[in-house]
Amino acid sequence: MKAIIKIDNLYKKYKNADFFSVQDLSLQINQGEIYGLLGPNGAGKTTLISMLCGLIMPTTGTFLIDGLSFDKNSQQIKKFIGVVPQEYALYPTLTAFENLVYFGSMYGLKGTELKSKINILLERLGLLPFAHKRIETFSGGMKRRINLIAGLLHQPKILFLDEPTVGVDVQSRNVIIEFLKELNASGTTIIYTSHHLVEAADLCTQIAIIDQGKIFISGTPSDLVNQTEGAKDLEDVFLALTGNQLRDVV
Numbered sequence: 001m002k003a004i005i006k007i008d009n010l011y012k013k014y015k016n017a018d019f020f021s022v023q024d025l026s027l028q029i030n031q032g033e034i035y036g037l038l039g040p041n042g043a044g045k046t047t048l049i050s051m052l053c054g055l056i057m058p059t060t061g062t063f064l065i066d067g068l069s070f071d072k073n074s075q076q077i078k079k080f081i082g083v084v085p086q087e088y089a090l091y092p093t094l095t096a097f098e099n100l101v102y103f104g105s106m107y108g109l110k111g112t113e114l115k116s117k118i119n120i121l122l123e124r125l126g127l128l129p130f131a132h133k134r135i136e137t138f139s140g141g142m143k144r145r146i147n148l149i150a151g152l153l154h155q156p157k158i159l160f161l162d163e164p165t166v167g168v169d170v171q172s173r174n175v176i177i178e179f180l181k182e183l184n185a186s187g188t189t190i191i192y193t194s195h196h197l198v199e200a201a202d203l204c205t206q207i208a209i210i211d212q213g214k215i216f217i218s219g220t221p222s223d224l225v226n227q228t229e230g231a232k233d234l235e236d237v238f239l240a241l242t243g244n245q246l247r248d249v250v
């Protein structure tokens, strides 16, 4: 198995923070996986994924994306990774199509090639009839699906998704999950964060449970259940490792 992401002793402390949001984290993600990063609120999932996408800098530690580091090869890495952030990055007053043309052009795509890619993906995600409607008229589930298309118009070989199904109805969730499985079957490595343990158990080939910026356990969903005494499912594993305490911080 080829390591497509290799993380060594990664730490992140935000400016003015008095604790590390990610600490001493080492992990290998192999090509072709759907890798789930699971953990309670504030565990460090977004911080980790944001570093791997090059959106924020680590405090110390290193990681390689397909053998390359952001220090020296950021432009090259950005061409083959796709990023779907937690917050919608769409322009509300533009149509779905106009938004996607804008995102495609950021990757140097244009003309009929770009238009045809947009149409294929809109169709696949059930949005073709709404292509020329403004984003501000879309439901949460529709916006999430457009956000997803925006992150993969350039056909990245690695796709990072930060909670891609949060706040969507079951219908949108199913379309997104089936689509992600198809993308993975066609060769895309997927790294995703989620709070949805049933979804993660169904979708992921590998899972890491993160809390307090550290990995507590990693493996296939069934390995994790088998390794945790008394666990029947991933939720039991999650609670056994992360406890029942609320994670409210103000």
Ligand SMILES: Nc1ncnc2c1ncn2[C@@H]1O[C@H](COP(=O)(O)OP(=O)(O)OP(=O)(O)O)[C@@H](O)[C@H]1O
Pocket (backbone or CB within 6 Å): 014, 015, 017, 021, 039, 040, 041, 042, 043, 044, 045, 046, 047, 048, 249
């Ligand atoms: N920009 C920031 N400045 C300071 N602290 C931050 C910043 N972003 C996140 N944190 C802190 O870092 C810790 C990890 O946050 P992060 O958003 O990575 O967690 P998460 O696992 O993605 O949580 P959630 O499931 O709620 O999205 C939290 O304690 C959070 O308050």
